[in-house]
Amino acid sequence: MIRFALRGRQPRWLLPVLAVLPIVLTYLLTAGPIRAAGANPAAAYERYVLQPLSSVDSVFEVLLTSTPLLFTGLAVAVAFRCGYWNIGADGQLLAGAVEATFFGLNVRGLPAGVAIPLVILAGAVAGVVWALVPALLRTRLGIDEVVTTLLLNPVALLLVQCLLNGPWRNPENQFPESAPIDPAYTFPRLLADHRLHLGFAIALVLAIVVGVIISRTPLGLRMRAVGRSPEAARFAGIRVERTMLGAALGSGAIAGIGGVSQVAGLQGQLTGGISDGFGYTGVVVATLATLSVTGVVFVSVLLADIIVGAESAVRVLQLPPQMGDVVTATLMLCVVAVLVLRRYKLVVRFPAALHRSRSRPGLGEDAA
Amino acid sequence: MTAPQPAAQPTASYGTGHTPVVELRGIRKAFGDLLANDDIDLRLRRGEVHALLGENGAGKSTLMRGLYGLVRPDAGQVLVDGRPVSITSPKDAIAAGIGMVTQHFALVAPMTVTENVMLSSVGLGPLDLAAARRQVKDAAARIGVAIDPDARVEALSIGEQQRVEILKALVHDCRVLLLDEPTAVLVPQDVDALFTTLRRLTEQGLAVLFTSHKLHEVSAICDRVTVLRRGRVVTTRDVDGAQARELAELMVGRPVTGVARDAVLGFETDEAPAARRDVDVPAKTVLRVRGLTVAGTASQGRRALFDVKLHVDAGEVLGVAGVSGNGQRELVDVLTGMREPVAGSVEVDGVDLTGAGPQRLMDAGVGRIPEDRHASVVPDLSVEDNLVMEHLDEFRRGPFVDRRKVRAHANRLIEEYAIKAGPTDTVGSLSGGNMQKVLLARVLDREPRLVIVAQPTRGLDVGATEYVQRQLLRQRERGAGVLLVSEDLDELLALSDRLVVLSEGRVAGELPVQEATPERLGLLMAGGTIEEVTA
Structure with a gap:
């Protein structure tokens, strides 16, 4: 018989176990499917996890892939920390991408030194605008933000498609993609021979800033108090609605900059696939990171590692491309399941021992 | 393997001869690392009122809930009439003749008394309401209380609702009645009525087990008492031979001392309350509340507080008494900045702070300690x-x-x-x-001019209670005004200089502590007027 019992105190060994156990479990759980798909699980994991980290070039590829996840993961973590369940980072990212494209197509002739800060600011504002209505509905009227932020995602996607099939359709080839943006807005590369761009550096700086705000400033402490116990925060004189509104809009701004980074840093134009569900993956990242900023950085890179690895696994091992998602999803489930151990411990009792230790039958024991 | 006999030696002399109606052997229950019941043995005899005495957290409720099938003990055995029974749900308990009245009543407010009583025994067939009404009337007659079977439960007072709960148990022919903190929610008059009921039941051969942490109740009604401390039985003995102080010490596990303690634990105390107002601070008013009116929820009617007028002087503890739900919470909410009144004014040190939020109140020197600790600190x-x-x-x-x-x-x-x-x-x-x-x-570190405090010792053990009460008295000595809301009359009488009683959202009366007796306060809490009380 296995039961969950509340933990009194967290033992010291718990934290390392919580970090390692999900990885082991994920390996065990996915070994079967990978085998069934015709590959050696150990070889597959070598591809998924180690191969992308084996060369300088592919490490940069991993960092490039992690960039949008860093933005959305941070955005979601900021909001969740304050108890605002922003599931709309995808829409906010798209809003930022649209805004960047608007500037890139229409405001030409600026020097790069002006254009880049301008487009970043514009993208942040667009993210804020996209986040504003659900945030106001939540803080003023108490309307559940999970639904409103989530439902604005397809709205943003439809807006993108509307623009790409209408005014912004590429005049050269009539594809539903925008024309290339003005090169003045294009993010510079961080290295001469790789695509890794300024967006990654911005994401890292944002991560540091957000991390410092959350852990070291009165504002961060207020945000955490509001997130953990709004009643107690209100009781202590904290303006709960204002704090939450601020976190919600800050979250939107970060996601919006993520959209700018995809357009101006990577693609150089707006496409229908500008967001590969980054907003939703951001929720996964933030959750796996238990809302810690360092965790977000680490998890973004880990997921990017698996995404890049999955591409090579497709090529080399002929594994289906979805297997990467299977691994990521299993990892997420394992982490969430194992997190239960933070508050509960497993009590395992064997029927034989049960009889030996308790000779007296009686109350509530027949089921045991 | 035999059960290790705990310190409850005196039971041995009763146990021989006749079988106890319920016997518990070696009951054990752990919640996580907390051992709530540790190898508990208990014998309940026909026709006795048996008290389970212990501090909060001693394991009284857990034991009782285990016996009624609400929690499942990890180990141990229950014997009813000497035969082992397995109780895994309240259904089993009812079948074994055990009935229970939980601390929070399990009544459906919009339904009538009869419907509530029958609720636990309805099958799939048609309902015979007429027969049910007769049953309810018979049971009510048995315990000698008048109760209208057709009254809606929400219209009944707390005391009457408790009687309905007892009727529910009686209708199932229970022979053992478990009462979890039955007096906690009652005004003193209702406590007397409850005790009368219990005596009638025991005369008819029922056994009653009830939990309490108030010694004077134990000596008033019980035949025997089992003292629990930290999940273990300390002793079981006759109440007649037991000194209140001795029981208190067994309960706490150390000698009991202190000024406030005696009264709070329910000892007879003659420490003159008048002597307590020994600080000669010129009576400057720190809090003045006038005409305070607060909108109520649907169940309370239109007003949770109506035209409340009170004041607190510097160096004074003003106690606010009342049966819970009579506006105390709303009063504290307003004074802590968590709720806005619809009318009236709040002045602190002569400055109008009506409708002020937490920040302005704190800036004005108001210290706030409300009853819900989890909503005041971030856990x-x-x-x-x-x-x-x-x-x-x-x-x-x-x-x-x-x-x-x-x-x-x-x-x-x-x-x-x-x-x-x-x-x-x-x-x-x-x-x-x-x-x-x-x-x-x-x-308190901010040395507030005015302290608003509600139920400061609820759920605390004796040591912590004593500490908290001393700290509050220290504020008073420091010259701060203290507004103390409590449902514990003993605490109010021990700490207050002056008392107001809230009843249905109004101030029913105000008494200096020298004139405040539990009876008078009880009358006011039950809706009496100050003229009736002091007449």
Whole structure:
């Protein structure tokens, strides 16, 4: 018989176990499917996890892939920390991408030194605008933000498609993609021979800033108090609605900059696939990171590692491309399941021992 | 393997001869690391009122709930009439002739008394309401109370609702009645009525087991008493031979001393209350409330508070008494800045603060310690963070939180208030007493001019209770005004200089503590007027 019992105190060994156990479990759980798909699980994991980290070039590829996840993961973590369940980072990212494209197509002739800060600011504002209505509905009227932020995602996607099939359709080839943006807005590369761009550096700086705000400033402490116990925060004189509104809009701004980074840093134009569900993956990242900023950085890179690895696994091992998602999803489930151990411990009792230790039958024991 | 016999030797002399109606052997129940019941043996005899006495958290309720099938003990055995029975749900308990009245009543408010009583026994077939009404009437006659079977439960007083709960048990022909803290919610007059009912039941051969932490109740009604401490039976003995002080010491596990303690634990005390007002501070009014009216919820009617007028002087403790739900919570909410009144005024030190929020109240020197501790501190944050939460701006260096200052502040208060925790422990991991001390330290360290405090000792053990009460008295000596809301009459009488009673959202009366007796307060709490009471 296995039961969950509340933990009194967290033992010291718990934290390392919580970090390692999900990885082991994920390996065990996915070994079967990978085998069934015709590959050696150990070889597959070598591809998924180690191969992308084996060369300088592919490490940069991993960092490039992690960039949008860093933005959305941070955005979601900021909001969740304050108890605002922003599931709309995808829409906010798209809003930022649209805004960047608007500037890139229409405001030409600026020097790069002006254009880049301008487009970043514009993208942040667009993210804020996209986040504003659900945030106001939540803080003023108490309307559940999970639904409103989530439902604005397809709205943003439809807006993108509307623009790409209408005014912004590429005049050269009539594809539903925008024309290339003005090169003045294009993010510079961080290295001469790789695509890794300024967006990654911005994401890292944002991560540091957000991390410092959350852990070291009165504002961060207020945000955490509001997130953990709004009643107690209100009781202590904290303006709960204002704090939450601020976190919600800050979250939107970060996601919006993520959209700018995809357009101006990577693609150089707006496409229908500008967001590969980054907003939703951001929720996964933030959750796996238990809302810690360092965790977000680490998890973004880990997921990017698996995404890049999955591409090579497709090529080399002929594994289906979805297997990467299977691994990521299993990892997420394992982490969430194992997190239960933070508050509960497993009590395992064997029927034989049960009889030996308790000779007296009686109350509530027949089921045991 | 035989059960190790605990210290309950006196039971042996009763146990021989006739079989107890219920016998518990070696009951054990753990919640996580907490051992709530540890190898408990108990025998309940026909026709006796047996008290389970112990502090909060001693394991009384757990034991009772285990016997009624609401929790499943980890080990142990229950015998009814000498035969082992297995009780895994209240259904089994009812079948074994055990009935229980839980602390929070399990009644459906919009349904009638008869419907409520029948609810637990309806099958799939048609309902015979007429027969049910007769049953209810018979049962009511049995315990000698008049109760209208067709009255809607929500229209009944708390005391009457409790009677309905007892009727529910009786209709199922129970032979053992379990009452969990039956007197906690009652005004003194209802307590007397309850005891009369219990005597009638025991005369008919029922056994009654009830939990309490009030010694005077035990001596008033019980035949035998079992004292629990930290999940273990300390002793079982006849009430006649037991000294109240002795029982208290068994309950607490150490000699009981202290000024406030005696009255709070329910000893007969003649410590002249008049002598308590020994501080000669010129009576300057720190809090003045006039015409305070607060909108109520649907179940309370239109007004939760109506035209409340009261004042608190410097160096005075004003006790606010009342049966819970008569406007105390709303009064505290307004005075702590968590709710806005629809009419009336609140003045602190002559400054109008009507409708002020937490920040303005704190700035005006109001210290606030409301009853819901979990809504006043953030359980998931650390002790040190919670201690600075109300005045974060005083603990910053540039744009950052000055961690060193926060830590030093926490260490000082932990020392000063004897909080058993480290500065980085989360407040949620602390015991109720230590959590309350964190809140006390946060508030009292600022030396507020006025302290608003509600149910400060609810759920605390004796040591923590004593500490908290001393701290409140110290505020009074310091010259602060204290408004103390409590449902514990003993606590109110021990700490207050003056008492007001709230009844249905109005001030039913005001008494200096010298004139306040439990009977008078009870009358006011039950809706009497001050003229009736002092006449």
